[in-house]
Amino acid sequence: MASRPTPPDPVQDPSRIEALRRTGLLGIRQVDEFDRMTELASGLLDVPVCLVSLVDADCQVFPGACGLPAPYDDERRTPLSHSFCQHAVRERAPLVIRDATQDPRVADNGAVRDLGVMAYLGFPIVGQDHHAYGSFCVIDTEPREWTSHEIRLVRDFTAIVADLLDHWVERERFRTDLDLIIHDLKNPLSGVTMAASILESRTEDLPVDLRPLVDALTDSARRGGELLSRIAAADRDHGEVCDDLLARIEEVVARHRGPASEKGLNLQFIPPPENRAVAVAGWAVAQIVENLLTNALKFTPTGGTVSISVVETTRDSRIEIADEGPGFSDTDRARLFKRYARLSAEPTAGEESTGLGLSIVKKLVDQEGGSIELVSRPGEGARFRLVFPHA
Known part of the structure:
Protein backbone atom coordinates (compact mmCIF):
# COMPACT_ATOMS: atom_id res chain seq x y z
CA MET A 1 0.00 0.00 0.00
CA GLU A 172 5.55 50.25 0.70
CA ARG A 173 2.91 49.49 -1.92
CA PHE A 174 2.04 53.18 -2.21
CA ARG A 175 5.71 54.04 -2.64
CA THR A 176 5.99 51.49 -5.47
CA ASP A 177 2.78 52.75 -7.08
CA LEU A 178 4.06 56.32 -6.86
CA ASP A 179 7.24 55.32 -8.69
CA LEU A 180 5.14 53.80 -11.48
CA ILE A 181 2.86 56.84 -11.68
CA ILE A 182 5.84 59.21 -11.90
CA HIS A 183 7.42 57.03 -14.58
CA ASP A 184 4.21 56.74 -16.59
CA LEU A 185 3.48 60.48 -16.43
CA LYS A 186 6.93 61.47 -17.66
CA ASN A 187 6.40 60.03 -21.15
CA PRO A 188 3.21 61.94 -22.09
CA LEU A 189 4.54 65.06 -20.40
CA SER A 190 7.70 64.83 -22.50
CA GLY A 191 5.49 64.65 -25.59
CA VAL A 192 3.58 67.76 -24.52
CA THR A 193 6.85 69.58 -23.82
CA MET A 194 8.22 68.65 -27.23
CA ALA A 195 5.03 69.76 -28.98
CA ALA A 196 5.07 73.05 -27.08
CA SER A 197 8.69 73.58 -28.05
CA ILE A 198 7.92 73.00 -31.76
CA LEU A 199 4.97 75.39 -31.62
CA GLU A 200 7.09 77.98 -29.81
CA SER A 201 9.73 77.81 -32.56
CA ARG A 202 7.02 78.53 -35.17
CA THR A 203 5.09 81.28 -33.47
CA GLU A 204 5.63 83.50 -36.52
CA ASP A 205 3.45 81.12 -38.53
CA LEU A 206 0.64 81.10 -35.96
CA PRO A 207 -2.26 83.53 -35.66
CA VAL A 208 -1.51 86.28 -33.15
CA ASP A 209 -4.38 85.25 -30.86
CA LEU A 210 -2.91 81.73 -30.48
CA ARG A 211 0.55 82.83 -29.39
CA PRO A 212 -0.43 83.41 -25.72
CA LEU A 213 -1.83 79.86 -25.69
CA VAL A 214 1.52 78.51 -26.87
CA ASP A 215 3.28 80.44 -24.10
CA ALA A 216 0.80 79.06 -21.56
CA LEU A 217 1.26 75.52 -22.88
CA THR A 218 5.05 75.81 -22.65
CA ASP A 219 4.87 77.19 -19.11
CA SER A 220 2.41 74.50 -17.98
CA ALA A 221 4.61 71.72 -19.41
CA ARG A 222 7.63 73.19 -17.64
CA ARG A 223 5.81 73.47 -14.30
CA GLY A 224 4.41 69.95 -14.68
CA GLY A 225 7.92 68.59 -15.17
CA GLU A 226 9.17 70.48 -12.13
CA LEU A 227 6.29 69.15 -10.03
CA LEU A 228 7.03 65.56 -11.00
CA SER A 229 10.69 66.11 -10.17
CA ARG A 230 9.79 67.47 -6.74
CA ILE A 231 7.49 64.53 -6.01
CA ALA A 232 10.20 62.09 -7.05
CA ALA A 233 12.76 63.97 -4.94
CA ALA A 234 10.52 63.92 -1.88
CA ASP A 235 10.00 60.18 -2.29
CA ARG A 236 13.73 59.48 -2.66
CA ASP A 237 16.95 61.31 -2.12
CA HIS A 238 16.37 64.97 -2.87
CA GLY A 239 20.09 65.61 -3.45
CA GLU A 240 20.13 69.06 -1.81
CA VAL A 241 23.44 70.69 -0.95
CA CYS A 242 24.48 72.92 1.93
CA ASP A 243 27.03 75.30 0.43
CA ASP A 244 27.94 77.00 3.72
CA LEU A 245 27.97 74.43 6.51
CA LEU A 246 29.78 76.68 8.99
CA ALA A 247 27.31 79.54 8.51
CA ARG A 248 24.39 77.20 9.21
CA ILE A 249 26.00 75.94 12.41
CA GLU A 250 26.98 79.46 13.51
CA GLU A 251 23.35 80.59 13.12
CA VAL A 252 22.22 77.89 15.52
CA VAL A 253 25.05 78.57 17.97
CA ALA A 254 24.27 82.31 17.97
CA ARG A 255 20.64 81.60 18.96
CA HIS A 256 21.80 79.58 21.96
CA ARG A 257 24.52 81.87 23.32
CA GLY A 258 21.99 83.81 25.41
CA PRO A 259 20.36 80.77 27.06
CA ALA A 260 23.81 79.22 27.63
CA SER A 261 25.05 82.38 29.33
CA GLU A 262 21.94 82.57 31.53
CA LYS A 263 22.62 79.03 32.71
CA GLY A 264 26.31 79.77 33.33
CA LEU A 265 27.59 77.55 30.54
CA ASN A 266 30.53 78.04 28.20
CA LEU A 267 29.38 77.49 24.59
CA GLN A 268 32.23 77.00 22.11
CA PHE A 269 32.22 76.66 18.32
CA ILE A 270 35.48 75.45 16.79
CA PRO A 271 35.33 75.73 12.98
CA PRO A 272 37.90 74.19 10.60
CA PRO A 273 40.25 76.30 8.43
CA GLU A 274 38.19 75.57 5.30
CA ASN A 275 34.48 75.48 4.59
CA ARG A 276 33.25 72.62 2.38
CA ALA A 277 29.84 72.10 0.80
CA VAL A 278 28.10 68.95 2.05
CA ALA A 279 25.47 66.74 0.43
CA VAL A 280 22.70 67.58 2.91
CA ALA A 281 19.93 70.17 2.95
CA GLY A 282 20.89 73.31 4.84
CA TRP A 283 17.64 73.34 6.81
CA ALA A 284 18.27 69.75 7.89
CA VAL A 285 21.76 70.62 9.18
CA ALA A 286 20.25 73.45 11.23
CA GLN A 287 17.50 71.21 12.64
CA ILE A 288 19.91 68.41 13.55
CA VAL A 289 22.40 70.72 15.27
CA GLU A 290 19.53 72.56 16.99
CA ASN A 291 18.23 69.36 18.62
CA LEU A 292 21.65 68.09 19.69
CA LEU A 293 22.74 71.47 21.03
CA THR A 294 19.50 71.97 22.95
CA ASN A 295 19.99 68.59 24.63
CA ALA A 296 23.63 69.36 25.44
CA LEU A 297 22.70 72.64 27.15
CA LYS A 298 19.78 71.01 28.93
CA PHE A 299 21.86 68.27 30.56
CA THR A 300 25.10 70.16 31.30
CA PRO A 301 25.39 71.53 34.86
CA THR A 302 26.19 75.17 35.60
CA GLY A 303 29.84 76.00 34.92
CA GLY A 304 30.20 73.29 32.30
CA THR A 305 31.24 73.55 28.67
CA VAL A 306 29.34 72.61 25.51
CA SER A 307 31.41 72.53 22.34
CA ILE A 308 30.76 72.11 18.63
CA SER A 309 33.66 71.30 16.33
CA VAL A 310 33.93 70.54 12.62
CA VAL A 311 36.69 68.42 11.09
CA GLU A 312 37.14 68.07 7.34
CA THR A 313 38.46 64.86 5.77
CA THR A 314 39.07 64.19 2.10
CA ARG A 315 35.55 62.78 1.68
CA ASP A 316 33.30 64.17 4.38
CA SER A 317 32.62 66.78 7.06
CA ARG A 318 32.44 65.58 10.68
CA ILE A 319 30.55 67.58 13.26
CA GLU A 320 31.03 66.74 16.94
CA ILE A 321 28.78 68.10 19.68
CA ALA A 322 30.05 67.42 23.21
CA ASP A 323 28.83 68.31 26.67
CA GLU A 324 29.84 67.74 30.29
CA GLY A 325 26.57 66.21 31.46
CA PRO A 326 26.01 62.70 32.84
CA GLY A 327 26.10 61.09 29.39
CA PHE A 328 24.42 57.77 28.68
CA SER A 329 24.45 54.39 30.40
CA ASP A 330 24.75 51.05 28.61
CA THR A 331 21.00 50.61 29.05
CA ASP A 332 20.34 54.04 27.51
CA ARG A 333 22.31 53.18 24.38
CA ALA A 334 19.91 50.40 23.40
CA ARG A 335 17.01 52.87 23.08
CA LEU A 336 18.91 56.09 22.38
CA PHE A 337 17.12 57.06 19.16
CA LYS A 338 13.66 55.71 19.95
CA ARG A 339 10.68 58.03 20.14
CA TYR A 340 9.60 59.03 23.65
CA ALA A 341 12.58 57.15 25.08
CA ARG A 342 12.97 57.51 28.85
CA LEU A 343 16.70 57.76 29.53
CA SER A 344 18.59 57.87 32.82
CA ALA A 345 19.79 61.50 32.73
CA GLU A 346 17.64 64.35 34.08
CA PRO A 347 17.79 67.99 32.88
CA THR A 348 19.91 70.05 35.29
CA ALA A 349 17.57 73.03 35.64
CA GLY A 350 14.17 71.34 35.64
CA GLU A 351 13.68 71.67 31.88
CA GLU A 352 11.08 69.48 30.22
CA SER A 353 12.21 66.56 28.07
CA THR A 354 9.81 64.81 25.70
CA GLY A 355 12.24 62.10 24.61
CA LEU A 356 11.73 63.05 20.95
CA GLY A 357 14.84 65.09 20.12
CA LEU A 358 17.25 62.26 19.38
CA SER A 359 14.67 60.28 17.38
CA ILE A 360 14.09 63.35 15.19
CA VAL A 361 17.84 63.75 14.72
CA LYS A 362 18.27 60.11 13.71
CA LYS A 363 15.42 60.27 11.21
CA LEU A 364 16.80 63.44 9.60
CA VAL A 365 20.36 62.11 9.46
CA ASP A 366 19.21 58.87 7.81
CA GLN A 367 16.97 60.78 5.41
CA GLU A 368 19.88 62.99 4.35
CA GLY A 369 22.29 60.09 3.80
CA GLY A 370 24.56 60.92 6.74
CA SER A 371 25.45 59.01 9.88
CA ILE A 372 25.34 59.70 13.60
CA GLU A 373 27.28 57.94 16.34
CA LEU A 374 27.53 58.32 20.09
CA VAL A 375 31.32 58.24 20.58
CA SER A 376 31.49 58.90 24.32
CA ARG A 377 31.66 56.07 26.84
CA PRO A 378 29.33 55.45 29.81
CA GLY A 379 30.21 57.81 32.64
CA GLU A 380 31.48 60.51 30.29
CA GLY A 381 29.59 63.52 29.00
CA ALA A 382 27.68 62.92 25.79
CA ARG A 383 29.59 63.36 22.53
CA PHE A 384 27.85 62.80 19.20
CA ARG A 385 29.59 62.62 15.84
CA LEU A 386 27.72 63.52 12.65
CA VAL A 387 29.22 62.63 9.28
CA PHE A 388 27.99 64.06 5.96
CA PRO A 389 29.68 63.42 2.58
CA HIS A 390 31.02 66.35 0.61
CA ALA A 391 28.85 67.58 -2.22
Whole structure:
Protein backbone atom coordinates (compact mmCIF):
# COMPACT_ATOMS: atom_id res chain seq x y z
CA MET A 1 0.00 0.00 0.00
CA ALA A 2 1.47 3.34 -1.07
CA SER A 3 2.33 5.74 1.74
CA ARG A 4 0.65 9.12 1.83
CA PRO A 5 2.78 12.04 0.60
CA THR A 6 4.14 14.35 3.29
CA PRO A 7 2.10 17.57 3.31
CA PRO A 8 4.10 20.71 2.42
CA ASP A 9 5.57 22.71 5.29
CA PRO A 10 3.58 25.98 5.67
CA VAL A 11 6.74 27.74 6.85
CA GLN A 12 8.39 27.04 3.48
CA ASP A 13 5.32 28.00 1.41
CA PRO A 14 6.77 30.03 -1.52
CA SER A 15 3.82 32.43 -1.62
CA ARG A 16 4.19 33.15 2.11
CA ILE A 17 7.95 33.71 1.78
CA GLU A 18 7.45 35.97 -1.25
CA ALA A 19 4.80 38.04 0.56
CA LEU A 20 7.05 38.35 3.62
CA ARG A 21 10.03 39.52 1.58
CA ARG A 22 7.89 42.02 -0.32
CA THR A 23 7.22 43.86 2.94
CA GLY A 24 10.83 45.07 2.96
CA LEU A 25 11.00 44.39 6.70
CA LEU A 26 13.60 41.62 6.50
CA GLY A 27 16.30 44.09 5.52
CA ILE A 28 15.53 46.57 8.33
CA ARG A 29 17.31 46.10 11.63
CA GLN A 30 14.54 47.53 13.79
CA VAL A 31 11.21 49.34 13.57
CA ASP A 32 10.53 51.82 16.37
CA GLU A 33 6.81 51.02 16.56
CA PHE A 34 7.51 47.30 16.93
CA ASP A 35 10.20 47.94 19.55
CA ARG A 36 7.72 50.07 21.50
CA MET A 37 5.17 47.25 21.49
CA THR A 38 7.72 44.77 22.83
CA GLU A 39 8.78 47.15 25.61
CA LEU A 40 5.17 47.68 26.65
CA ALA A 41 4.36 43.98 26.62
CA SER A 42 7.55 43.08 28.49
CA GLY A 43 6.71 45.48 31.30
CA LEU A 44 3.03 44.63 31.44
CA LEU A 45 3.53 40.86 31.56
CA ASP A 46 6.75 41.03 33.60
CA VAL A 47 8.79 38.94 31.17
CA PRO A 48 12.49 39.37 30.36
CA VAL A 49 12.10 38.99 26.57
CA CYS A 50 9.47 40.04 24.05
CA LEU A 51 9.80 39.79 20.27
CA VAL A 52 8.16 40.66 17.00
CA SER A 53 9.54 37.77 14.98
CA LEU A 54 9.29 37.38 11.21
CA VAL A 55 9.94 33.82 10.06
CA ASP A 56 11.84 33.56 6.78
CA ALA A 57 12.79 30.36 4.94
CA ASP A 58 15.97 29.75 6.94
CA CYS A 59 15.95 32.24 9.81
CA GLN A 60 13.81 34.51 11.93
CA VAL A 61 14.43 38.25 12.18
CA PHE A 62 13.31 40.63 14.92
CA PRO A 63 12.26 44.11 13.74
CA GLY A 64 10.86 44.51 17.24
CA ALA A 65 12.71 43.21 20.28
CA CYS A 66 13.15 43.83 23.99
CA GLY A 67 15.53 41.94 26.28
CA LEU A 68 17.51 39.94 23.69
CA PRO A 69 20.90 38.88 25.09
CA ALA A 70 24.15 39.61 23.26
CA PRO A 71 25.06 39.03 20.47
CA TYR A 72 21.46 38.52 19.30
CA ASP A 73 20.47 42.05 20.38
CA ASP A 74 22.88 43.34 17.73
CA GLU A 75 22.20 40.76 15.02
CA ARG A 76 18.42 40.77 15.48
CA ARG A 77 18.10 37.30 13.97
CA THR A 78 18.55 33.60 14.73
CA PRO A 79 18.50 30.48 12.52
CA LEU A 80 15.32 28.39 12.49
CA SER A 81 17.14 25.87 14.69
CA HIS A 82 16.60 28.47 17.45
CA SER A 83 13.02 29.38 16.53
CA PHE A 84 9.91 28.63 18.57
CA CYS A 85 7.99 31.14 16.43
CA GLN A 86 8.09 28.87 13.38
CA HIS A 87 5.63 26.58 15.17
CA ALA A 88 3.13 29.43 15.62
CA VAL A 89 3.45 30.11 11.87
CA ARG A 90 3.20 26.43 10.97
CA GLU A 91 0.14 25.81 13.14
CA ARG A 92 -1.43 29.27 12.61
CA ALA A 93 -2.50 29.08 16.23
CA PRO A 94 -1.33 30.37 19.63
CA LEU A 95 1.74 28.56 20.89
CA VAL A 96 1.62 28.20 24.68
CA ILE A 97 4.63 26.47 26.21
CA ARG A 98 4.94 26.29 29.97
CA ASP A 99 8.16 24.25 30.16
CA ALA A 100 10.16 23.85 26.97
CA THR A 101 12.10 20.88 28.29
CA GLN A 102 8.82 18.95 28.56
CA ASP A 103 7.40 19.91 25.15
CA PRO A 104 8.44 17.55 22.31
CA ARG A 105 8.05 20.33 19.71
CA VAL A 106 10.85 22.42 21.20
CA ALA A 107 12.70 20.33 23.77
CA ASP A 108 15.74 20.01 21.49
CA ASN A 109 15.48 23.56 20.09
CA GLY A 110 18.74 25.52 20.18
CA ALA A 111 17.02 28.45 21.91
CA VAL A 112 16.56 26.31 25.04
CA ARG A 113 20.26 25.55 25.25
CA ASP A 114 21.78 28.81 23.98
CA LEU A 115 19.23 31.44 25.00
CA GLY A 116 17.71 29.91 28.10
CA VAL A 117 14.17 29.97 26.67
CA MET A 118 11.95 28.00 29.00
CA ALA A 119 8.40 29.40 28.82
CA TYR A 120 6.94 30.83 25.63
CA LEU A 121 3.63 32.44 24.68
CA GLY A 122 3.16 33.56 21.07
CA PHE A 123 0.43 34.35 18.55
CA PRO A 124 0.91 34.22 14.76
CA ILE A 125 1.00 37.61 13.03
CA VAL A 126 -1.41 37.23 10.11
CA GLY A 127 -1.61 40.01 7.50
CA GLN A 128 -4.50 41.22 5.39
CA ASP A 129 -3.40 38.77 2.71
CA HIS A 130 -3.93 35.95 5.26
CA HIS A 131 -0.26 34.96 5.25
CA ALA A 132 1.31 34.21 8.63
CA TYR A 133 4.41 36.40 8.66
CA GLY A 134 5.72 35.45 12.07
CA SER A 135 4.83 35.69 15.72
CA PHE A 136 4.45 38.19 18.54
CA CYS A 137 5.76 36.41 21.60
CA VAL A 138 6.76 36.80 25.24
CA ILE A 139 9.46 34.61 26.76
CA ASP A 140 10.50 33.62 30.27
CA THR A 141 13.67 31.87 31.38
CA GLU A 142 11.80 29.86 34.02
CA PRO A 143 8.86 27.46 33.64
CA ARG A 144 5.66 29.46 33.84
CA GLU A 145 1.93 28.86 33.91
CA TRP A 146 0.50 31.43 31.54
CA THR A 147 -2.82 32.80 32.81
CA SER A 148 -5.87 33.36 30.61
CA HIS A 149 -5.44 37.10 31.21
CA GLU A 150 -1.85 36.99 29.95
CA ILE A 151 -2.90 35.02 26.88
CA ARG A 152 -5.58 37.64 26.10
CA LEU A 153 -3.03 40.44 26.50
CA VAL A 154 -0.59 38.82 24.05
CA ARG A 155 -3.42 38.26 21.58
CA ASP A 156 -4.35 41.97 21.80
CA PHE A 157 -0.72 43.05 21.35
CA THR A 158 -0.51 40.76 18.30
CA ALA A 159 -3.59 42.42 16.80
CA ILE A 160 -1.95 45.84 17.15
CA VAL A 161 1.31 44.60 15.62
CA ALA A 162 -0.59 42.99 12.73
CA ASP A 163 -2.29 46.34 12.04
CA LEU A 164 1.08 48.12 12.14
CA LEU A 165 2.50 45.56 9.73
CA ASP A 166 -0.44 46.04 7.35
CA HIS A 167 0.10 49.82 7.41
CA TRP A 168 3.78 49.24 6.67
CA VAL A 169 2.92 47.03 3.68
CA GLU A 170 0.42 49.60 2.37
CA ARG A 171 3.04 52.31 2.67
CA GLU A 172 5.55 50.25 0.70
CA ARG A 173 2.91 49.49 -1.92
CA PHE A 174 2.04 53.18 -2.21
CA ARG A 175 5.71 54.04 -2.64
CA THR A 176 5.99 51.49 -5.47
CA ASP A 177 2.78 52.75 -7.08
CA LEU A 178 4.06 56.32 -6.86
CA ASP A 179 7.24 55.32 -8.69
CA LEU A 180 5.14 53.80 -11.48
CA ILE A 181 2.86 56.84 -11.68
CA ILE A 182 5.84 59.21 -11.90
CA HIS A 183 7.42 57.03 -14.58
CA ASP A 184 4.21 56.74 -16.59
CA LEU A 185 3.48 60.48 -16.43
CA LYS A 186 6.93 61.47 -17.66
CA ASN A 187 6.40 60.03 -21.15
CA PRO A 188 3.21 61.94 -22.09
CA LEU A 189 4.54 65.06 -20.40
CA SER A 190 7.70 64.83 -22.50
CA GLY A 191 5.49 64.65 -25.59
CA VAL A 192 3.58 67.76 -24.52
CA THR A 193 6.85 69.58 -23.82
CA MET A 194 8.22 68.65 -27.23
CA ALA A 195 5.03 69.76 -28.98
CA ALA A 196 5.07 73.05 -27.08
CA SER A 197 8.69 73.58 -28.05
CA ILE A 198 7.92 73.00 -31.76
CA LEU A 199 4.97 75.39 -31.62
CA GLU A 200 7.09 77.98 -29.81
CA SER A 201 9.73 77.81 -32.56
CA ARG A 202 7.02 78.53 -35.17
CA THR A 203 5.09 81.28 -33.47
CA GLU A 204 5.63 83.50 -36.52
CA ASP A 205 3.45 81.12 -38.53
CA LEU A 206 0.64 81.10 -35.96
CA PRO A 207 -2.26 83.53 -35.66
CA VAL A 208 -1.51 86.28 -33.15
CA ASP A 209 -4.38 85.25 -30.86
CA LEU A 210 -2.91 81.73 -30.48
CA ARG A 211 0.55 82.83 -29.39
CA PRO A 212 -0.43 83.41 -25.72
CA LEU A 213 -1.83 79.86 -25.69
CA VAL A 214 1.52 78.51 -26.87
CA ASP A 215 3.28 80.44 -24.10
CA ALA A 216 0.80 79.06 -21.56
CA LEU A 217 1.26 75.52 -22.88
CA THR A 218 5.05 75.81 -22.65
CA ASP A 219 4.87 77.19 -19.11
CA SER A 220 2.41 74.50 -17.98
CA ALA A 221 4.61 71.72 -19.41
CA ARG A 222 7.63 73.19 -17.64
CA ARG A 223 5.81 73.47 -14.30
CA GLY A 224 4.41 69.95 -14.68
CA GLY A 225 7.92 68.59 -15.17
CA GLU A 226 9.17 70.48 -12.13
CA LEU A 227 6.29 69.15 -10.03
CA LEU A 228 7.03 65.56 -11.00
CA SER A 229 10.69 66.11 -10.17
CA ARG A 230 9.79 67.47 -6.74
CA ILE A 231 7.49 64.53 -6.01
CA ALA A 232 10.20 62.09 -7.05
CA ALA A 233 12.76 63.97 -4.94
CA ALA A 234 10.52 63.92 -1.88
CA ASP A 235 10.00 60.18 -2.29
CA ARG A 236 13.73 59.48 -2.66
CA ASP A 237 16.95 61.31 -2.12
CA HIS A 238 16.37 64.97 -2.87
CA GLY A 239 20.09 65.61 -3.45
CA GLU A 240 20.13 69.06 -1.81
CA VAL A 241 23.44 70.69 -0.95
CA CYS A 242 24.48 72.92 1.93
CA ASP A 243 27.03 75.30 0.43
CA ASP A 244 27.94 77.00 3.72
CA LEU A 245 27.97 74.43 6.51
CA LEU A 246 29.78 76.68 8.99
CA ALA A 247 27.31 79.54 8.51
CA ARG A 248 24.39 77.20 9.21
CA ILE A 249 26.00 75.94 12.41
CA GLU A 250 26.98 79.46 13.51
CA GLU A 251 23.35 80.59 13.12
CA VAL A 252 22.22 77.89 15.52
CA VAL A 253 25.05 78.57 17.97
CA ALA A 254 24.27 82.31 17.97
CA ARG A 255 20.64 81.60 18.96
CA HIS A 256 21.80 79.58 21.96
CA ARG A 257 24.52 81.87 23.32
CA GLY A 258 21.99 83.81 25.41
CA PRO A 259 20.36 80.77 27.06
CA ALA A 260 23.81 79.22 27.63
CA SER A 261 25.05 82.38 29.33
CA GLU A 262 21.94 82.57 31.53
CA LYS A 263 22.62 79.03 32.71
CA GLY A 264 26.31 79.77 33.33
CA LEU A 265 27.59 77.55 30.54
CA ASN A 266 30.53 78.04 28.20
CA LEU A 267 29.38 77.49 24.59
CA GLN A 268 32.23 77.00 22.11
CA PHE A 269 32.22 76.66 18.32
CA ILE A 270 35.48 75.45 16.79
CA PRO A 271 35.33 75.73 12.98
CA PRO A 272 37.90 74.19 10.60
CA PRO A 273 40.25 76.30 8.43
CA GLU A 274 38.19 75.57 5.30
CA ASN A 275 34.48 75.48 4.59
CA ARG A 276 33.25 72.62 2.38
CA ALA A 277 29.84 72.10 0.80
CA VAL A 278 28.10 68.95 2.05
CA ALA A 279 25.47 66.74 0.43
CA VAL A 280 22.70 67.58 2.91
CA ALA A 281 19.93 70.17 2.95
CA GLY A 282 20.89 73.31 4.84
CA TRP A 283 17.64 73.34 6.81
CA ALA A 284 18.27 69.75 7.89
CA VAL A 285 21.76 70.62 9.18
CA ALA A 286 20.25 73.45 11.23
CA GLN A 287 17.50 71.21 12.64
CA ILE A 288 19.91 68.41 13.55
CA VAL A 289 22.40 70.72 15.27
CA GLU A 290 19.53 72.56 16.99
CA ASN A 291 18.23 69.36 18.62
CA LEU A 292 21.65 68.09 19.69
CA LEU A 293 22.74 71.47 21.03
CA THR A 294 19.50 71.97 22.95
CA ASN A 295 19.99 68.59 24.63
CA ALA A 296 23.63 69.36 25.44
CA LEU A 297 22.70 72.64 27.15
CA LYS A 298 19.78 71.01 28.93
CA PHE A 299 21.86 68.27 30.56
CA THR A 300 25.10 70.16 31.30
CA PRO A 301 25.39 71.53 34.86
CA THR A 302 26.19 75.17 35.60
CA GLY A 303 29.84 76.00 34.92
CA GLY A 304 30.20 73.29 32.30
CA THR A 305 31.24 73.55 28.67
CA VAL A 306 29.34 72.61 25.51
CA SER A 307 31.41 72.53 22.34
CA ILE A 308 30.76 72.11 18.63
CA SER A 309 33.66 71.30 16.33
CA VAL A 310 33.93 70.54 12.62
CA VAL A 311 36.69 68.42 11.09
CA GLU A 312 37.14 68.07 7.34
CA THR A 313 38.46 64.86 5.77
CA THR A 314 39.07 64.19 2.10
CA ARG A 315 35.55 62.78 1.68
CA ASP A 316 33.30 64.17 4.38
CA SER A 317 32.62 66.78 7.06
CA ARG A 318 32.44 65.58 10.68
CA ILE A 319 30.55 67.58 13.26
CA GLU A 320 31.03 66.74 16.94
CA ILE A 321 28.78 68.10 19.68
CA ALA A 322 30.05 67.42 23.21
CA ASP A 323 28.83 68.31 26.67
CA GLU A 324 29.84 67.74 30.29
CA GLY A 325 26.57 66.21 31.46
CA PRO A 326 26.01 62.70 32.84
CA GLY A 327 26.10 61.09 29.39
CA PHE A 328 24.42 57.77 28.68
CA SER A 329 24.45 54.39 30.40
CA ASP A 330 24.75 51.05 28.61
CA THR A 331 21.00 50.61 29.05
CA ASP A 332 20.34 54.04 27.51
CA ARG A 333 22.31 53.18 24.38
CA ALA A 334 19.91 50.40 23.40
CA ARG A 335 17.01 52.87 23.08
CA LEU A 336 18.91 56.09 22.38
CA PHE A 337 17.12 57.06 19.16
CA LYS A 338 13.66 55.71 19.95
CA ARG A 339 10.68 58.03 20.14
CA TYR A 340 9.60 59.03 23.65
CA ALA A 341 12.58 57.15 25.08
CA ARG A 342 12.97 57.51 28.85
CA LEU A 343 16.70 57.76 29.53
CA SER A 344 18.59 57.87 32.82
CA ALA A 345 19.79 61.50 32.73
CA GLU A 346 17.64 64.35 34.08
CA PRO A 347 17.79 67.99 32.88
CA THR A 348 19.91 70.05 35.29
CA ALA A 349 17.57 73.03 35.64
CA GLY A 350 14.17 71.34 35.64
CA GLU A 351 13.68 71.67 31.88
CA GLU A 352 11.08 69.48 30.22
CA SER A 353 12.21 66.56 28.07
CA THR A 354 9.81 64.81 25.70
CA GLY A 355 12.24 62.10 24.61
CA LEU A 356 11.73 63.05 20.95
CA GLY A 357 14.84 65.09 20.12
CA LEU A 358 17.25 62.26 19.38
CA SER A 359 14.67 60.28 17.38
CA ILE A 360 14.09 63.35 15.19
CA VAL A 361 17.84 63.75 14.72
CA LYS A 362 18.27 60.11 13.71
CA LYS A 363 15.42 60.27 11.21
CA LEU A 364 16.80 63.44 9.60
CA VAL A 365 20.36 62.11 9.46
CA ASP A 366 19.21 58.87 7.81
CA GLN A 367 16.97 60.78 5.41
CA GLU A 368 19.88 62.99 4.35
CA GLY A 369 22.29 60.09 3.80
CA GLY A 370 24.56 60.92 6.74
CA SER A 371 25.45 59.01 9.88
CA ILE A 372 25.34 59.70 13.60
CA GLU A 373 27.28 57.94 16.34
CA LEU A 374 27.53 58.32 20.09
CA VAL A 375 31.32 58.24 20.58
CA SER A 376 31.49 58.90 24.32
CA ARG A 377 31.66 56.07 26.84
CA PRO A 378 29.33 55.45 29.81
CA GLY A 379 30.21 57.81 32.64
CA GLU A 380 31.48 60.51 30.29
CA GLY A 381 29.59 63.52 29.00
CA ALA A 382 27.68 62.92 25.79
CA ARG A 383 29.59 63.36 22.53
CA PHE A 384 27.85 62.80 19.20
CA ARG A 385 29.59 62.62 15.84
CA LEU A 386 27.72 63.52 12.65
CA VAL A 387 29.22 62.63 9.28
CA PHE A 388 27.99 64.06 5.96
CA PRO A 389 29.68 63.42 2.58
CA HIS A 390 31.02 66.35 0.61
CA ALA A 391 28.85 67.58 -2.22
